Amino acid sequence: xxxxxxxYDGDGWLDIVVTNxxxxxxxxxxxxxxxxxxxxxxxxxxNVTTMALxxxxxxxxxxxxxDLDLFVSNGHIYPQVDDYDIGTRFRQRNHLFVNLGGxxxxxxxxxxxxxxxxxxSFRAAAFGDYDNDGDVDVFVTxxxxxxxxxxxxxxxxxxxxxxxxxxxxxxxxxxxxxxxxTAGGKKFVRQRxxxxxxxxxxxxxxxxxxxxxxxxxxxxxxWPSGARSLLExxxxxxxxxxxxxxxxx
Numbered sequence: 001x002x003x004x005x006x007x008y009d010g011d012g013w014l015d016i017v018v019t020n021x022x023x024x025x026x027x028x029x030x031x032x033x034x035x036x037x038x039x040x041x042x043x044x045x046x047n048v049t050t051m052a053l054x055x056x057x058x059x060x061x062x063x064x065x066x067d068l069d070l071f072v073s074n075g076h077i078y079p080q081v082d083d084y085d086i087g088t089r090f091r092q093r094n095h096l097f098v099n100l101g102g103x104x105x106x107x108x109x110x111x112x113x114x115x116x117x118x119x120x121s122f123r124a125a126a127f128g129d130y131d132n133d134g135d136v137d138v139f140v141t142x143x144x145x146x147x148x149x150x151x152x153x154x155x156x157x158x159x160x161x162x163x164x165x166x167x168x169x170x171x172x173x174x175x176x177x178x179x180x181x182t183a184g185g186k187k188f189v190r191q192r193x194x195x196x197x198x199x200x201x202x203x204x205x206x207x208x209x210x211x212x213x214x215x216x217x218x219x220x221x222x223w224p225s226g227a228r229s230l231l232e233x234x235x236x237x238x239x240x241x242x243x244x245x246x247x248x249x
Contacts, residue, residue: 002125002198006059007189008044008068009103012180014191019054019072019198022088026054026072030103045105049095051088053077056125056198060136061209065157066186067099068209073140073198075121091119094140115150126196128203134160134237136207141199158211159183159236164204165192168244169225176224179206183236184213210236 001019008015013031020026026049029037041047049072056073063069074092082090096112097105109116120142130137131151138150161181165174175194180187190206210216216234223229223244234240 001053001055002057002073004058004197005191006068008059008070008099008105010067010101010186010188012187012189014189017057017059017070019057020049022051022053022076025050026052026057040103044103045097045107048107052092052095053088054095055123056140056196056200058125058127058138058197058202060127060207061099061160062096062136062152063098063154063157064135064160064209064211065099066184066188066209066211066213067101069099070097070105071095071125071127071138072097073122073125075123075143077121077143079121079144089119090121091145092121093117093119094122094125112154115148118148120145120148124196124198124200126200126202129162129205129207130203134162136203139200158209159213160210161208161216161234161236162239163190163206163208163219164239164241165206165221166241166243167223167225169227170223170244173204174221174223174244178222180218180220181208181210181216182218182220183208183210183216185217186211186213205239 016029018027030040052074059068072095076090079090096109098108124141126139135152167174219231221229
């Protein structure tokens, strides 16, 4: 249905999440040092998705604590399922998983406000800071229903950084670039991709939650061309534009 990748366990390797049909758990594949992947769905807490029919999905640090959380849009394709007692419904709630650290996620949609209580047959999920307040919001579409904009007003637990890439030797949008931010002695890895998980495209700016770090020691960008950009001693809580051959404030 949908797929996305992100370093949810903070080991520097990008992991993969895949959404599935109902009666099938959404799958989380842990990247073992770039050698192969193992299914960590049960360990991570994905069993609660068994009856959901899931589509759009994305790793994002919604609370800036330095760990990637997970959002999943849900909704069945057959309205007729409501006529039978089979454990699933046409209109469903979306899932929000909060990262607890140590490779564990907790489903917390009931604690995330009225937007996560809405039931529709949802489809696409696009992520981005539409109001430019520093946190990541979510836009979801639905079948036979209105689209919905979920504004993130949760209390942030730390600092953040947004990075916009501008390629020159590489493609203009920096698609394929890998960015590593080192702050508070911890490394945060993102990769710029050009599409969303299902029928969507996300905000081109890369978002990093930094936890308690008040200073960014280093930012390294590896561009598709092979060029490297290096910045040091950067202030957080801002949008930083990085050009392939230089940096703009």
